[in-house]
Amino acid sequence: MSPSAIQVSTGAPLIACNGLRKEYRMGSEVVHALDGVSFNIGEGELISIMGASGSGKSTLMNMLGVLDTPTSGGLHIEGNDIAKMNRDDLARLRNHTLGFVFQNFNLLPRTSAVENVKLPLMYGNLHGFNADERAKECLELVGLGDRMDHHPNQLSGGQQQRVAIARALVNGPRIILADEPTGALDYKTGKEILQLFRKLNESGITMIIVTHDQEVGEFCDRQLVFRDGKLLSDSNNLQSMGAAE
Amino acid sequence: MSIIKCFQIAFIALRLNALRSLLTMLGIIIGIASVIVMVSISDGAQQQIDERINSLGTNMLMVRPGSSFFGGRRGGAGSAPPMTETDVSVLKELNFVEGVSGYLRSSGAMVFSGTNWQAEVAGIHPDYIDVRQWEIEEGRNFTEREVKTGGKVALVGQTIINELFSGNDPIGQRFRIKNIPFTVVGTLKGKGQSSWGQDQDDIVMVPISTHRMRVSGRRSSASVNSVGSISLTVDPGFDISEAEEEIKYVMRDKRKISPGSEDNFSVRNLSEFIEARSATQRTLGVLLAATAAISLVVGGIGIMNIMLVSVTERTKEIGLRMAVGARGIDILNQFLVESVVLCLVGSVIGIGIGFGLTELIGSLGEWPVLIKSTTILIAVGAAAFVGVFFGFYPARRASQLDPIDALRTE
Numbered sequence: 001m002s003p004s005a006i007q008v009s010t011g012a013p014l015i016a017c018n019g020l021r022k023e024y025r026m027g028s029e030v031v032h033a034l035d036g037v038s039f040n041i042g043e044g045e046l047i048s049i050m051g052a053s054g055s056g057k058s059t060l061m062n063m064l065g066v067l068d069t070p071t072s073g074g075l076h077i078e079g080n081d082i083a084k085m086n087r088d089d090l091a092r093l094r095n096h097t098l099g100f101v102f103q104n105f106n107l108l109p110r111t112s113a114v115e116n117v118k119l120p121l122m123y124g125n126l127h128g129f130n131a132d133e134r135a136k137e138c139l140e141l142v143g144l145g146d147r148m149d150h151h152p153n154q155l156s157g158g159q160q161q162r163v164a165i166a167r168a169l170v171n172g173p174r175i176i177l178a179d180e181p182t183g184a185l186d187y188k189t190g191k192e193i194l195q196l197f198r199k200l201n202e203s204g205i206t207m208i209i210v211t212h213d214q215e216v217g218e219f220c221d222r223q224l225v226f227r228d229g230k231l232l233s234d235s236n237n238l239q240s241m242g243a244a245e
Numbered sequence: 246m247s248i249i250k251c252f253q254i255a256f257i258a259l260r261l262n263a264l265r266s267l268l269t270m271l272g273i274i275i276g277i278a279s280v281i282v283m284v285s286i287s288d289g290a291q292q293q294i295d296e297r298i299n300s301l302g303t304n305m306l307m308v309r310p311g312s313s314f315f316g317g318r319r320g321g322a323g324s325a326p327p328m329t330e331t332d333v334s335v336l337k338e339l340n341f342v343e344g345v346s347g348y349l350r351s352s353g354a355m356v357f358s359g360t361n362w363q364a365e366v367a368g369i370h371p372d373y374i375d376v377r378q379w380e381i382e383e384g385r386n387f388t389e390r391e392v393k394t395g396g397k398v399a400l401v402g403q404t405i406i407n408e409l410f411s412g413n414d415p416i417g418q419r420f421r422i423k424n425i426p427f428t429v430v431g432t433l434k435g436k437g438q439s440s441w442g443q444d445q446d447d448i449v450m451v452p453i454s455t456h457r458m459r460v461s462g463r464r465s466s467a468s469v470n471s472v473g474s475i476s477l478t479v480d481p482g483f484d485i486s487e488a489e490e491e492i493k494y495v496m497r498d499k500r501k502i503s504p505g506s507e508d509n510f511s512v513r514n515l516s517e518f519i520e521a522r523s524a525t526q527r528t529l530g531v532l533l534a535a536t537a538a539i540s541l542v543v544g545g546i547g548i549m550n551i552m553l554v555s556v557t558e559r560t561k562e563i564g565l566r567m568a569v570g571a572r573g574i575d576i577l578n579q580f581l582v583e584s585v586v587l588c589l590v591g592s593v594i595g596i597g598i599g600f601g602l603t604e605l606i607g608s609l610g611e612w613p614v615l616i617k618s619t620t621i622l623i624a625v626g627a628a629a630f631v632g633v634f635f636g637f638y639p640a641r642r643a644s645q646l647d648p649i650d651a652l653r654t655e
Contacts (some may be wrong), residue, residue: 011392062649065568067568067648067649067652069565087573088572088573088574091530091567091570091571091573091575092570092572094568094569095568095569095570095571096571100569102569102652106561106565106568106652108562108565110261111257113363117570119565119566120569120570122250122254122571123566123569123570123571123575124570124574167569169270171570
């Protein structure tokens with residue numbers, strides 16, 4: 001059994017969803033983007049959230065990233081009840097505990113890689129890092145030690161995504177949320193990014209990857225599959241692999 | 246996030262859009278420059294007026310004969326009996342009077358070794374020098390004795406020295422006024438032009454008795470004791486309007502004016518004239534400042550416009566910043582500081598241009614200008630206020646964006 005699987009069974013959940021619901025009003029119609037979803041995510045997991053478009057996976061991603069609040073149901077991150085936190089508390093949580101990686105990288109244009117990576121440190125520096133040193137360290141970790149002063153338009157898609165990952169790492173988060181991180185990349189580059197995620201996961205960071213790509217889903221240790229706002233399946237690839245062996 | 250960091254971020258953001266930032270600043274630059282120029286011009290005019298008031302002496306009063314009123318026929322100004330030596334000595338007795346002097350004037354031809362000149366000849370008491378804020382440059386003032394005995398001595402102004410004495414030291418020289426020989430005993434320090442554009446230094450002063458007997462040649466019984474008008478200074482500690490009342494009372498008594506009749510003399514405070522002019526100048530100053538303020542407001546609206554565009558344009562950036570942990574207040578500060586930086590940088594450039602223009606107007610237009618440090622403080626303060634005031638609405642809008650919507654925009 002892998003260490004991450006042990007943590008799932010024994011450790012207190014890092015993220016706990018309990019009957020999570022999100023409703024949107026579209027004119028007179030009420031859309032249930034999330035329809036009573038419950039699951040836990042433990043520290044150190046590498047997990048994928050899968051589903052077709054409209055399945056509610058993006059909504060869930062926004063919930064887990066505390067960019068959005070649920071209509072009802074409980075969401076606890078690091079044991080904190082999200083419903084009881086105000087806008088500033090949520091911002092602090094995003095800054096200290098979470099790192100985001102987006103499909104389209106979302107780097108600041110005309111701004112060097114190192115400045116992009118420093119961005120989260122501007123809004124909070126939990127570990128008291130030296131901003132420049134820490135940003136360089138993170139860029140080296142993602143293999144861009146020689147591209148620090150390049151602007152996004154001077155970097156390939158894969159390199160831009162690496163800068164975005166370095167930015168997600170810079171504040172020493174416990175969780176990284178990636179939204180279709182390979183969606184805008186070619187197959188080979190996508191694979192490299194996934195390998196990088198694996199490496200980060202092995203260093204202890206919980207990785208949550210939202211994707212519709214079956215291959216990416218299978219790459220992760222655990223797969224949550226959604227359909228029409230409901231959790232369809234929760235499968236552990238390690239267990240099935242272990243069973244196969 | 247520290248305020249220094251806020252400013253750093255703002256500078257970076259503004260530099261990324263250098264041309265647009267500059268164009269936006271233009272409104273503020275023009276506004277601040279015009280504030281500086283307008284206020285400096287009006288301050289300069291005000292300062293000139295203040296100087297004139299002070300040079301006249303704020304504690305000086307003039308007593309002049311008014312119009313006569315005889316059998317229903319009113320004479321013109323100055324037709325009433327003139328002020329006399331007795332009036333002077335009565336006024337001198339008043340305990341609040343510092344100095345008092347009569348003043349007779351006429352124009353006279355004068356000759357010095359073949360050069361001739363025509364100038365004002367004033368008959369005065371020795372106190373006149375202090376009362377009217379003249380200064381003896383070299384030599385001495387008249388003595389009381391010279392005034393009593395009709396001494397043929399003279400004080401000469403700078404223009405006289407240049408025109409009649411060809412710039413040479415005139416002290417001890419003898420020259421003729423209306424063919425009567427006078428000895429120069431002192432020279433008068435230059436005063437320049439009066440506020441009416443008259444050359445005040447084109448003057449010769451002689452003892453008032455000498456003037457009466459020899460220069461103006463008035464020998465009629467009415468004018469035998471005449472001193473024309475009287476200038477006097479009041480003790481600075483004494484209220485000037487109270488002194489005016491007191492003098493009126495004494496003079497009415499002295500001139501035997503029955504109760505209920507009008508004064509046939511006037512007591513005037515010279516600075517009153519100037520103050521009326523000064524009020525006009527102040528109105529002008531307010532108008533100028535208002536014009537400048539309007540251009541500043543227009544500049545501020547330009548800033549607001551651009552900040553709104555900037556917020557819309559950078560919605561995705563705002564979403565990203567929120568996603569990585571920026572609070573609403575951080576975003577608000579960022580945009581507010583950007584707008585304030587625009588205004589402050591604009592105001593620094595505007596101050597530079599305002600300075601230059603003011604100096605140019607001062608030297609080319611020979612206009613009195615005065616740049617006060619308070620003007621600059623006000624200008625910078627106004628710019629910062631415009632930045633905060635017009636930057637607040639766009640900044641608030643940015644800070645209240647929903648991070649998900651903001652991230653989703655393209």
